[in-house]
Amino acid sequence: MTDPNSDAPTNAEPATETTTITATELATHLVCPRRYEFRFERPLSAREGSRDRVRARRRELLRRPIIAGLRADGDAAADRVDAALERFDRHWHSSRESYLADEQERYDEEAVAAAIEAYFSNGGHDHAERLVDADTTLGYERDGIRYEAAVDAVVERDRGYLAIRYVPDLTGILHVSWSDSHVRDFLDGRKYYPRQIGSFVRAGVAIRGLKAEFGIDLPCDFAYVAPLAESRPAYEFASGSKSESESESESASEPGVHVDIARRHFEDAYEEERLDLVELIGDRAAAIRAGETDPRERRFDEITATACEYCAYRDACPDHLAAEVSFGDRPRSRSQSRVSGDADDTTEHGQTQDTADAPTGDD
Numbered sequence: 001m002t003d004p005n006s007d008a009p010t011n012a013e014p015a016t017e018t019t020t021i022t023a024t025e026l027a028t029h030l031v032c033p034r035r036y037e038f039r040f041e042r043p044l045s046a047r048e049g050s051r052d053r054v055r056a057r058r059r060e061l062l063r064r065p066i067i068a069g070l071r072a073d074g075d076a077a078a079d080r081v082d083a084a085l086e087r088f089d090r091h092w093h094s095s096r097e098s099y100l101a102d103e104q105e106r107y108d109e110e111a112v113a114a115a116i117e118a119y120f121s122n123g124g125h126d127h128a129e130r131l132v133d134a135d136t137t138l139g140y141e142r143d144g145i146r147y148e149a150a151v152d153a154v155v156e157r158d159r160g161y162l163a164i165r166y167v168p169d170l171t172g173i174l175h176v177s178w179s180d181s182h183v184r185d186f187l188d189g190r191k192y193y194p195r196q197i198g199s200f201v202r203a204g205v206a207i208r209g210l211k212a213e214f215g216i217d218l219p220c221d222f223a224y225v226a227p228l229a230e231s232r233p234a235y236e237f238a239s240g241s242k243s244e245s246e247s248e249s250e251s252a253s254e255p256g257v258h259v260d261i262a263r264r265h266f267e268d269a270y271e272e273e274r275l276d277l278v279e280l281i282g283d284r285a286a287a288i289r290a291g292e293t294d295p296r297e298r299r300f301d302e303i304t305a306t307a308c309e310y311c312a313y314r315d316a317c318p319d320h321l322a323a324e325v326s327f328g329d330r331p332r333s334r335s336q337s338r339v340s341g342d343a344d345d346t347t348e349h350g351q352t353q354d355t356a357d358a359p360t361g362d363d
């Protein structure tokens with residue numbers, strides 16, 4: 001066994017029987033072990049909620065064109081943007097959705113196109129020039145398990161490497177700067193925001209994967225980049241106006257649509273909470289390997305109060321149905337909690353992680 005306090009990837013150790021566990025599997029198990037079972041072990045048809053479709057489609061609409069732009073032949077900035085927008089145009093028309101009004105569709109199309117252009121104007125060209133790989137998987141081995149995280153881009157920095165995952169916005173992504181004990185608080189039952197912790201797990205697996213690939217001593221980072229963090233009609237903004245969240249986002253005006261880009265980096269949080277993260281990942285990997293999928297063993301009251309509301313398997317889930325018909329005191333639903341103003345997602349700083357377990361649009 002590897003020293004559980006060591007974070008060094010163990011690629012050099014001979015793995016007899018290697019099981020692969022992905023960051024998406026870990027993140028899903030963190031939200032609800034039964035959901036993990038329905039998604040990965042005993043696949044059920046998921047009820048596609050509209051938020052699921054919108055978020056997953058938006059991520060694909062963004063990431064595929066951006067990757068095409070990053071990989072474009074030629075060094076000219078215009079070539080990259082042209083390649084990205086051409087890819088977007090094809091993808092947009094091949095994945096058409098029904099909109100209630102033509103204006104909505106036009107606005108959506110303009111917003112995503114503006115976000116793609118804005119990304120390249122705000123760091124994307126630099127990423128392209130330093131691109132190491134795109135649409136790839138990072139991974140490492142520990143205790144006979146290969147952990148993997150899909151990432152959209154890997155770029156070289158002045159020292160070390162950065163892995164990127166493009167997301168439409170930062171909903172469900174951990175606010176890493178709010179604490180240096182997110183994982184410990186979650187492990188010890190003091191805080192409960194599993195979806196956000198899952199975003200940290202993905203970042204952690206990717207960073208360790210980078211270190212396994214390029215060198216354990218190299219500084220490595222992972223960032224969620226959200227080119228469409230906000231979008232509004234451009235006429236709301238005078239030229240040169242600033243967004244409220246400018247500390248973590250960059251604004252870009254495009255004809256017709258104004259978009260804000262946001263990014264969240266995990267390098268510092270990873271270094272700060274590395275050992276707790278190792279423990280958490282090891283615990284959930286062991287549970288997955290042991291086939292532990294009973295949500296009643298994992299803070300079920302909190303699962304029913306948060307994750308069930310948006311779960312795509314809710315209609316077929318025996319645990320949810322049993323909880324619904326239970327005669328005992330049941331926790332109020334999240335919507336009820338919101339009405340009464342006592343949602344259970346307050347952090348120690350009195351701020352809230354956006355813990356509503358809305359669909360993730362994960363791949």
Ligand code: SF4
Pocket residue numbers: 031032033034035038295303304307308309311312313314317318319320
């Ligand atoms: S309905 Fe609730 S208990 Fe059932 S799989 Fe979904 S989140 Fe888990």
